[in-house]
Amino acid sequence: MAIVSDHSASNSLEEDFGANDWLLEEMYEQYRKDPGSVDPSWAAYFETHDAPGDGNGQTAPAARATASSPAEARAPETESAKPRRAEQPSTSGGPGQPPAQQGATASPTTARPAAGRRTPTVERAAPIKESRPTTPGARGGVPADPPNPANRPNVALEEPLRKLLRGAPARTAKNMDLSLSVPTATSVRSLPVKLLIDQRVVINNHLRRSRGGKVSYTHLIGYAMVRALETHPEMNNGYDVVDGKPTMVVPAHVNLGLAIDMVKGDGTRQLLVPSIKSCEALDFAQFWSAYEQMVKKARAGQLTLEDFAGTTITLTNPGTIGTNHSVPRLMQGQGAIIGVGSMEYPPEFQGSDPDKLADMSVSKIMTLTSTYDHRVIQGAQSGQYLKRLHALLLGEDGFYDDVFRSLRIPY
Secondary structure (H helix, E strand, O other): OOOOOOHHHHHHHHHHHHHHHHHHHHHHHHHHHOHHHOOHHHHHHHHHOOOOOOOOOOOHHHHHOOOOOHHHHHOOOOHHHOOOOOOOOOOOOOOOOOHHHHOOOOOOOOOOOHHHOOOOOOOOOOOOOOOOOOOOOOOOOOOOOOOOHHHOOOHHHOOOOOOOOOHHHHHHHHHHHHHOOOOEEEEEEEEEOHHHHHHHHHHHHHHHHOOOOOOOHHHHHHHHHHHHOOOOHHHHOEEEEEOOEEEEEOOOOOOEEEOEEEEOOOOOEEEEOOEEOOHHHOOHHHHHHHHHHHHHHHHHOOOOHHHHOOOOEEEEOHHHHOOOOOOOOOOOOOOEEEEEOOOEOOHHHOOOOHHHHHHOOOOOEEEEEEEEEOOOOOHHHHHHHHHHHHHHHOOHHHHHHHHHHHOOOOO
16 A cells, blocks of 8 residues: 655645755755665655655655565666656556556555546746846836947947147147146135125126126126236236247236137037236226127127237136136246136035024135246245235225225215
């Protein structure tokens, strides 16, 4: 009589193994190869239980235990006796049987009765859901695979587009090459701009009610640069080689260059640096007017060679696009170029409540840089010039009084 395994007992015992169920499978594989090589307790367990992980009621190991002799029990399993087969072996001895089954008898002691045969079930693994989206940006799962460079053409063999520079861009490139021959150094200074901001508000409110127009921060800073040269004229000096000898050039006037970033119709950018002539003789209203006229000529494409000639010191304001501070290039013949950074709270205060910052007297700051020709200007002179510029923008020596007076603002 064949031994029938207890299916419920099998499930409960296998569940007791928990995370160690791998050991059950390992011992079963060893038992299949040689039943005598395992501990008798393992042999007794496998003789009365299903194959590990099977759970479908098959009792092939138990049936093998009913062989008529130990030799038969240790004989290699045939395909019909493997416990994981989905089909039960046939008990007939017809000619169509495999050779391993033709020698088997159909006696009740060696074959399972037809009434007691269970229909095996084949467990199908649940389909694994692909967690990676098929397209970039799809929701769920992990990010999509990046493009595979192996599937792209060899970009190293593609020729770049070469475009010949002409006109102003070609002149700018030539000037940049020439600037490499100028040995420069740079001084940096930061200053609070609360007063500058407030005074500009007062000025523009008055202009809106009267003559119109608008004063920018660059107007006020440029005029302060000219005023600061009254006490530090050496920042306006230049360098030249005369008869093969190094020579300092002291210009007769202050010709303030304005770095104007122009956006052309095709989207390309172009840097123009025309200059306002004889700035030292202008009050703020005249300086403001000359500044606006130069910008209008640049935007209209009406600048002449005279507008570019004779520049002694230059103002550039990358702070308008958020740059903290810059170290610009200095052209030959000029003594210095002043860079103006953005007006912003110190990083540790950015994002704070403006009312709280006002209560704490925390001001926005602006960083100025002075890049100068070190052959004719020394670091101490550059630092003193920035200090004077700092003082004027804080209202010393009646700076804003002169501005208000020239614009006829009654304050």
